[in-house]
Amino acid sequence: MSSSAQSIQGPLFAHPPGQTTLCYSPDGKYLYTSGANNYIRKYTTASKDEPATIDTAADNNTGIIASNDKIISCSEDCSVSLFSAVTNESEKLLLRTNLPARDVALSPDGAWVATASDDRVVKIVNLTETTRTLSLRAQSNSNKHVAYHPSGNYISVSCSDGIIYVYSLTSEEPELIQKVDGIIKRVEPEDEVSAKVAWCPDGRAFAAPTATRDIVVVDREKWERQRGFVGAHSAEITDFAWSPNGAFLVSAGKDGKIVLWESKEQKVVQTFNYRNVCAIAWHPTDNALSFTTNEGRLYTMNGVVPAEMVARLRLSVRPAPLIDDTDITSGQGRRARNASPNPLEAVLGPDSDMEVDDDLDGWIVNDDDGGYLEPSRLGKRKLDAGGVLNGRHSKRPAISSIWSPEIHEPFQPSATPWRGKRRYLCLNMVGFVWTVDQGTHNTVTIEFHDRESFRDVHFTDQFLQDKACLNEYGALFSCQPDSGSPAMLYYRSHESWTNRADWRTSLPEGEEITSIALSENYIVAATSKGYVRVYTLFGVPFRIYRQKHTPVVTCASFRDYVLILGNGPVGADGKTQLTYTLENIKRDETLQSNDVVALPPGGELKSVFFSENGDPVIYDSDGVLLVLQHWREPGHARWVPLLDTTTLERLAGGRKTESYxxxxVAQDKFHCIILKGGEQYPYFPRPLLSEFDFKVPLSSKPAENEEPNSADALEETYMRNSVLLSLQQDSAAARVLGSEERFEIVDRENKIDRALLQLLMMACKEEDQGAKALEICGLFTQKRTLDMAVKVAIKYERSVLAGKIGELRDKMEMEED
Known part of the structure; x- marks a missing residue:
């Protein structure tokens, strides 16, 4: 066993950015990694030499497992291959799946390998005789993970539909013995979020992550939830693993935390801050832990278990943490069950301030002399408000230790994740920016829609830029701190009356850039420390302040305005509210301060940007496009829907499955990229832009059944143009308009009044619609339309209505005078 003094080795740049996996050989001599390129890296754990490289001939390796002499990997190209750990050479192709392979598992005897893929069927193949195969067919959807029971008699499959399937392998044909629902969440096969099953080393139960960011233990007898590792993560879990003897469990999440748990009491031992962790593996014999990130980096943490607890790693296999330990043959469970609990704690709970007698130690079972119970030196101890007994956790954790809010994760609008070796950094109406991983460096391409005005740009990127913004004046990039180098901003102008104005600036050490924005006048960078940094286009620092609500989620800008979104107070659903602050940077004015972004219940923000006319716009996970109305008036802003994409005519009747x-937002249209089927992000070749007219969601009637001049259509026309007119009028009040813009306002008023006149005619045709007809007349935007309304009323022989409309017109004239 290695020393428990903690140290970290890394980062080692094992693979290009992308999903990266790892495993140890059972004897602990070698550590293997695979990732987005076509190589397996073989590290000798006791050596600092460069790793050996094994060519897999397949890009985007998604899973790896090893015995002492064999290595098996799977890939998105549907191949599952066998390699020699002795010669580092390929031996044979084990099988080829119909759809991308996602995970592999090796049976405990090393004779069979199981493969989970986007197919519904899990294939199990014999390593010696590849013609001998077994099939697991009960799954109703694609499969994400597969795991063998320590005995090899059972195998579990984690399906993307949120169901765990457990099969028995004791007969010639695998038999489905249990479907466990309600534990893991529904996930996409390519998601970084984990839904795997990890069998406890003693085989009596398994652990699995839940949708609430916890890990629960499920017993193998009743298939019920037992104890849980809860409260430490505020975002989805990306991987977790038992220590070799089950005394500890380690988990990693998208919240940037690696958490070490003590298994028996499910207590947090230590928390380490490492971002983007996607895979974890314990060393089979040493007090060491290795993990990889989606940036392709490998770290090894020695002495992960503290010195005072390291003795527990030397113990025999620990029992699974079940509520009723009746299966523990040593009788420990029976003693624990029959022991009488402390009556004070049973009545008062762990949050009590009451003193507790020291003979409490009598009912805590010290079943392994591994340090679970330490003798008290004091006669009396106290249960404090945190549920801690003289600095140690009591049997029942306090509420504060098992819950933490869910936050909105930072993101860069219009950027996509890595897929293969490519990703988009920016997509907008000016053009596209994408990057390609070349191994030692990236290449960045800027392609414009208008090639007569701009020339496409292609350059080598040694800094590994991960965010970008593009407009008619220039392109802005940012990169994260790496190997001692700080985070940097890079601005590249398209053209200038002087020499091309490129510049870089670095941020203070330890500060990461979470999102950036570029306008005609300013550059904005939001950082991991909550700072909003504003620069001029020539790199002069202009403003710096710390956002009130952190962590900052994203930002957008237009001319002198900047919109900053952050995590606000916790809502009733246990999730932080997404808040926004809107400021005029030039005048140093705050227009809206920490107001709430109107997201649907349980929904997420997909993108935020300014429209062509300079109005803030958001697009949510329900497919609704909303604009911020009256945002120039402090305290008056509200989010108004302009389009619900789920009601588009092209989707009526379930004819198509697509998202956007x-x-x-430009020229009263929503410009987007259509994503077919289950696609979540645009991919290559460069997609085409589509556009849809605004349609305010007012009626449940399908669009294909709606007549152009029906009452529903006219009411929608009125509502939509009223919203757009209010945006134009707010803009007109804030600046001097040109003649074209003034004409657009008049045209908008005409559209509103035209729709209202048609509604008035429909009301006049009905006998009992007089009051509604007069109400419609009160909505006209122009006084002259009332004259036309009088004529309409007379045409339909509504003399009383005509008189009342005339009175309304006279009243308006008097008010104007």
Whole structure:
């Protein structure tokens, strides 16, 4: 066993950015990694030499497992291959799946390998005779993970539909013995979020992550939830693993935390801050832990278990943490069950301030002399408000230790994740920016829609830029701190009356850039420390302040305005509210301060940007496009829907399954990229832009059944143009308009009044619609339309209505005078 003094080795740049996996050989001599390129890296754990490289001939390796002499990997190209750990050479192709393979598992005897893939069927193949195969067919959807029971008699499959399937392998044909629902969440096969099953080393139960960011233990007898590892993560869990003897469990999440748990009491031992962790593996014999990130980096943490607890790693296999330990043959469970609990704690709970007698130690079972119970030196101890007994956790944790809010994760609008070796950094109405991983460096391409005005740009990127913004004046990039280098901003102008104005600036050490924004006048960077940094286009620092609500989620800008979104107070659903602050940077004015972004219940923000006319716009996970109305008036802003994409005519009747990637709002249209089937992000070749007219969601009637001049259509026309007119009028009040813009306002008023006149005619045709007809007349935007309304009333022989409309017109004239 290695020393428990903690140290970290890394980062080692094992693979290009992308999902990266790892495993140890059972004897602990070698550590293997695989990732987004076509190589397996073989590290000798006791050596600092460069790793050996094994060519897999397949890009985007998604899973790896090893015995002492064999290595098996699977890939998105549907191949599952066998390699020699002795010669580091390929031996044979084990099988080829119909759809991308996602995970592999090796049976405890090393004779069979199981493969989970986007197919519904899990294939199990014999390593010696590849013609001998077994099939697991009960799954109703694609499969994400597969795991063998320590005995090899059972195998579990984690399906993307949120169901765990457990099969028995004791007969010639696998038999489905249990479907466990309600534990893991529904996930996409390519998601970084984990839904795997990890069998406890003693085989009596398994652990699995839940949708509430916890890990629960499920017993193998009743298939019921037992104890749980709860409260330490505020975002989805990306991986977790038992220590070799089950005394500890380690988990990693998208919240940037690696958490070490003590298994028996499910207590947090230590928390380490490492971002983007996607895979974890314990060393089979040493007090060491290795993990990889989606940036392709490998770390090894020695002495992960503290010195005072390291003795527990030397113990025999620990029992699974079940509520009723009746199966523990040593009788420990029976003693624990029959012991009488402390009556004070049973009545008062662990949050009590009451003193507790020291003979409490009598009912805590010290079953392994591994340090679970330490003798008290004091006669009396106290249960404090945190549920801690003289600095140690009591049997029942306090509420504060098992719950933490869910936050909105930072993101860059219009950027996509890595897929293969490519990703988009920016997509908008000006053009596209994408990057390609070349191994030692990236290459960045800027392609414009208008090639007559701009020339496409292609350059080598040694800094590994991960965010970008693009407009008519220039392109902005940012990169994260790496190997001692700080985070940096890079601005590249398209053209200038002087020499091309490129510049870089670095941020203070330890500060990461979470999102950036670029306008005609300013550059904005939001950082991991809550700072909002504003620069001029020539790199002069202009403003710096710390956002009140952190962590900052994202930002957007237009001319002198900047919109900053952050995590606010916790709502009733246990999730932080997404808040926004809107400021005029030039005048140093705050227009809206920490107001709430109107998201649907349980929904997420997909993108935020400014429209062509400079109005803030969001697109949510329900497919609704909303604009911020009256945002120039402090305290008056509200989010108004302009389009619900789920009601588009092209989707009526379930004829198509598609979603939409927001790009821009311009010319009263929603510009987007159509994503077919289950696609979540645009991919290559460069997609085409589509556009849809605004349609305010007012009626449940399908669009294909709606007549153009029906009452529903006219009411929608009135509502939509009223919203757009209010945006134009707010803009007109804030600046001097040109003649074209003034004409657009008049045209908008005409559209509103035209729709209202048609509604008035429909009301006049009905006998009992007089009051509604007069109400419609009160909505006209122009006084002259009332003259036309009088004529309409007379045409339909509504003399009383005509008189009342005339009175309304006279009243308006008097008010104007």
């Amino acid at each position: 990637w927001p790009v821009a």
